[in-house]
Amino acid sequence: MNAYVQRVIEETKAKNPDQPEFLQTVTEVLTSLENVIDQHPEYEKAALLERLVEPERQVMFRVAWTDDEGKPHVNRGYRIQFNGALGPYKGGLRFHPSVNLSILKFLGFEQVFKNSLTTLPIGGGKGGSDFDPHGKSDAEIMRFCQAFMTELQRHIGPNTDVPAGDIGVGGREIGYLFGQYRRVRDSWDNGVLTGKPLTYGGSLIRPEATGYGVLYYAEQVFAHEHDSIKGKTFALSGYGNVAWGAAKKIAELGGKAVTISGHNGYVYDPDGIVTEEKLNYLLEMRASRNANIKMYADKFGCEFHENEKPWGVKADVCIPCATQNEVTMEEAKKIVANGTKYYFEGANMPATNEAIAYMQENGVIVGPAKAVNAGGVAVSALEMSQNSERLSWTSEEVNAKLKQIMKSIHDNSAKCAAEYGLGYDLVKGANIAGFLKVADAMMSQGLF
Numbered sequence: 094m095n096a097y098v099q100r101v102i103e104e105t106k107a108k109n110p111d112q113p114e115f116l117q118t119v120t121e122v123l124t125s126l127e128n129v130i131d132q133h134p135e136y137e138k139a140a141l142l143e144r145l146v147e148p149e150r151q152v153m154f155r156v157a158w159t160d161d162e163g164k165p166h167v168n169r170g171y172r173i174q175f176n177g178a179l180g181p182y183k184g185g186l187r188f189h190p191s192v193n194l195s196i197l198k199f200l201g202f203e204q205v206f207k208n209s210l211t212t213l214p215i216g217g218g219k220g221g222s223d224f225d226p227h228g229k230s231d232a233e234i235m236r237f238c239q240a241f242m243t244e245l246q247r248h249i250g251p252n253t254d255v256p257a258g259d260i261g262v263g264g265r266e267i268g269y270l271f272g273q274y275r276r277v278r279d280s281w282d283n284g285v286l287t288g289k290p291l292t293y294g295g296s297l298i299r300p301e302a303t304g305y306g307v308l309y310y311a312e313q314v315f316a317h318e319h320d321s322i323k324g325k326t327f328a329l330s331g332y333g334n335v336a337w338g339a340a341k342k343i344a345e346l347g348g349k350a351v352t353i354s355g356h357n358g359y360v361y362d363p364d365g366i367v368t369e370e371k372l373n374y375l376l377e378m379r380a381s382r383n384a385n386i387k388m389y390a391d392k393f394g395c396e397f398h399e400n401e402k403p404w405g406v407k408a409d410v411c412i413p414c415a416t417q418n419e420v421t422m423e424e425a426k427k428i429v430a431n432g433t434k435y436y437f438e439g440a441n442m443p444a445t446n447e448a449i450a451y452m453q454e455n456g457v458i459v460g461p462a463k464a465v466n467a468g469g470v471a472v473s474a475l476e477m478s479q480n481s482e483r484l485s486w487t488s489e490e491v492n493a494k495l496k497q498i499m500k501s502i503h504d505n506s507a508k509c510a511a512e513y514g515l516g517y518d519l520v521k522g523a524n525i526a527g528f529l530k531v532a533d534a535m536m537s538q539g540l541f
């Protein structure tokens with residue numbers, strides 16, 4: 094291994110011993126960059142990798158709120174402003190009980206490369222809270238969002254940091270967060286959050302963007318393999334925003350998603366999640382207070398596999414769309430044994446590094462999260478452009494730009510992999526393509 098890469102990985106491990114998800118991502122990204130680092134000794138002289146793995150700023154704060162019975166609760170809020178070399182920090186807010194510093198630092202680090210890949214001028218950040226929205230009333234969600242934004246507003250703004258949604262943060266939460274920002278700051282500030290509802294600055298296609306983007310990227314890979322999406326079966330995990338958008342586009346392109354999942358199991362629907370009724374039901378479930386994937390099995394009379402993951406189901410394509418580390422070696426072996434040829438990451442870091450390596454070694458084409466799911470943040474950046482210019486593009490215009498961006502992400506990743514002697518390795522190619530632009534900007538902006 095390149096000595097500089099190895100040293101920075103070891104130092105990062107020593108500095109962050111209790112952050113396994115963050116270390117997993119740093120190791121994956123930096124080892125992908127070895128061929129580049131070999132050719133650029135100036136990066137070591139400028140301590141570029143040491144700076145790259147250290148967030149520019151990390152904010153942690155108390156969020157106190159009351160439930161409907163008037164009982165007080167305290168959660169922890171975070172914003173990780175990881176790297177602003179390419180533009181204002183941009184990345185989602187996640188509300189989920191599993192949220193901690195390690196998870197948000199891995200998401201923020203990933204976001205830096207993802208945002209670079211989009212070709213748009215945005216830096217990388219991530220934030221959120223260990224608040225659990227499941228089972229909360231609308232009024233409780235509103236009070237939590239208001240308490241969260243009362244502190245967060247000090248740290249964000251249209252030229253510094255523009256947050257968006259993620260797990261547990263959809264249009265409703267973005268609305269409450271933006272309302273509180275506006276109330277405290279008395280300023281519109283170009284909309285400051287993205288993923289807003291359409292009536293006040295939201296972009297058409299933003300709800301669908303991540304899922305659609307996954308399929309636009311997949312189309313490029315299928316074209317490279319002289320293959321077609323038509324008639325293919327897809328195993329998906331999750332039933333939230335990303336899974337919904339992906340299932341919708343799969344159906345439109347003539348394939349069918351046969352699984353979706355939640356925290357308590359997965360559903361197998363051999364007829365496919367292809368009708369408008371089924372696709373709309375995913376939205377209904379996600380919006381319901383006690384959402385649970387079993388609701389889908391009950392409504393449409395299909396199999397529910399309690400506390401199991403969908404990766405044992407035979408499918409041509411696997412697309413995890415739920416959360417981190419849902420594909421370990423055990424699941425990777427099932428995916429390979431099923432003869433699955435394509436694996437695209439809708440969720441962030443859904444697989445362990447070992448699982449990815451195993452799938453690639455066994456001929457599965459892997460599309461990594463930072464490339465595959467970049468459509469969401471890309472359309473968020475397009476929302477920023479529309480807000481600052483006070484205009485709204487049609488859904489056809491946004492969709493065409495999204496398609497073009499996903500094609501350029503695929504092509505640029507493939508080109509970088511080939512240039513550095515790595516064949517059609519889209520995982521390493523995406524890391525290299527994302528890195529080169531950030532590295533160039535950091536080198537030209539001097540030491541800080």
Ligand code: NDP
Binds near residue numbers: 386415
């Ligand atoms: P949603 O909140 O809409 O949906 C999350 C889904 O994941 C739900 O189906 C949920 O099921 C499931 N899930 C959450 N935690 C767990 C868990 N611990 N175990 C099993 N299932 C779980 O989120 P999104 O669809 O927005 O995000 C999904 C993934 O995609 C995340 O990794 C996110 O970072 C990534 N992503 C999202 C983007 C976006 O635009 N929304 C952009 C880029 C990436 P249940 O309710 O049963 O827990």
